[in-house]
Amino acid sequence: xxxxxxxxxxxxxxxxxxxxxxxxxxxxxxxxxxxxxxxxxxxxxxxxxxxxxxxxxxxxxxxxxxxxxxxxxxxxxxxxxxxxxxxxxxxxxxxxxxxxxxxxxxxxxxxxxxxxx
Amino acid sequence: xxxxxxxxxxxxxxxxxxxxxxxxxxxxxxxxxxxxxxxxxxxxxxxxxxxxxxxxxxxxxxxxxxxxxxxxxxxxxxxxxxxxxxxxxxxxxxxxxxxxxxxxxxxxxxxxxx
Numbered sequence: 001x002x003x004x005x006x007x008x009x010x011x012x013x014x015x016x017x018x019x020x021x022x023x024x025x026x027x028x029x030x031x032x033x034x035x036x037x038x039x040x041x042x043x044x045x046x047x048x049x050x051x052x053x054x055x056x057x058x059x060x061x062x063x064x065x066x067x068x069x070x071x072x073x074x075x076x077x078x079x080x081x082x083x084x085x086x087x088x089x090x091x092x093x094x095x096x097x098x099x100x101x102x103x104x105x106x107x108x109x110x111x112x113x114x115x116x117x
Numbered sequence: 118x119x120x121x122x123x124x125x126x127x128x129x130x131x132x133x134x135x136x137x138x139x140x141x142x143x144x145x146x147x148x149x150x151x152x153x154x155x156x157x158x159x160x161x162x163x164x165x166x167x168x169x170x171x172x173x174x175x176x177x178x179x180x181x182x183x184x185x186x187x188x189x190x191x192x193x194x195x196x197x198x199x200x201x202x203x204x205x206x207x208x209x210x211x212x213x214x215x216x217x218x219x220x221x222x223x224x225x226x227x228x229x230x231x
Contacts (some may be wrong), residue, residue, distance in 0.1 A: 006160075031217050042121075042206065042221040043161075050216065058218070090160050094217055101217030102210035103149045103168045108160035 002027045006091050006109035012117050013078065013085060021076045021112045023091035030097045032074040033106065036060060037088040046089075049074055050097040078114060086116050119144045119211050123222035130229050136194040138205055138225045140181075143188065146213030150174075150183055150190040153206040155224070161206060164192075197229045 004025045013019045025032065031050050035043040045058030049068040063082025068074055078085045092106035124139035142148065149168045153161040165174030170185035181192045190207060207222040 004160075033218070035221075040223065042223040045218060048216065048218060056216070092161075097217055099212045099217075102212050102219075103166075104217070105149075105151050105163040105166050105210075106153075106161070106219065108153075108162065110160045111158075 004091055004093055004107055004109035006089075006112050008112060009110070011112055011114045013114060014117060016080045018077055018079050019114065021078070021089055021091075021114070023074045023076065023109060025072050025074075025091075025093045025107075025109075027093060027095070027107060028071070029093035029095050029107070030071070031094045031101050032068070033092045033094075034058075034064075034066065034074070034076045035090045035092065037090060037111075043090065046076065050101075085114055088113050119148070119209060119220045121207050121209055121220055121222035123205075123207050123225050125225070127226040127228060130197055130227070132199055132229055132231055133196045134229075136192070136197045136201075136227070138192040138207075138227070140190045140192065140207035140222060141188055142190065142207075142209050144209055144211045146211045148209040148211045150181070151208040151210070151219070152179070152181055152190070152192050153208060153221075155204045155206065157203075164205070197227070199229045199231055202227055202229045 007022045033048040034046040047066040049055035065077045091109040094104045151166045152164040165176040167174040167183035173182045204224045
């Protein structure tokens with residue numbers, strides 16, 4: 001079945017360490033997104049990409065980086081510059097880009113829970 | 118900017134009770150509206166959507182109607198089950214942004230007791 005695979009499910013990061021969260025989709029979707037979820041809060045957009053080799057910052061991009069070298073892959077790196085990285089990270093995709101893509105809704109992965117130790 | 122306000126939770130109901138979760142929005146353009154559901158430890162799943170005024174989205178017994186005049190998209194279900202216990206998120210995608218981005222509410226936790 002088609003879907004989005006996020007790995008690992010749980011990740012522990014030491015102070016000053018960079019970590020990379022994987023997101024792979026086999027839905028042939030054009031657009032991909034990274035959101036951060038904190039307890040009792042909604043989702044906040046970190047980065048998004050509408051096409052290979054192009055991506056844009058979301059509302060809380062500081063301390064994060066992404067790449068989109070392949071259509072199906074959109075990894076997120078949490079750098080040491082992110083001061084409060086403990087959160088649940090969700091990757092999502094949608095079939096189309098732009099205004100039409102906004103009408104489709106998202107398919108989400110099952111998330112990665114990152115904890116700073 | 119765009120925003121979504123959901124009824125505060127948690128909401129606790131008995132099985133077979135009627136459910137309403139309120140959602141109102143602010144958008145600069147003409148948004149599409151969505152409800153997502155999140156079960157413990159999982160990602161969100163799209164529950165239903167509506168893309169224009171007076172559209173009714175429905176799925177698995179849940180319904181929501183796009184009300185432009187009151188900028189609302191309330192979620193309803195006539196008879197809830199224990200398996201409906203989850204967190205429900207209202208979201209919008211403002212077509213003026215031209216990027217397909219969505220804005221989410223803070224979520225409402227529903228617990229259904231047998």
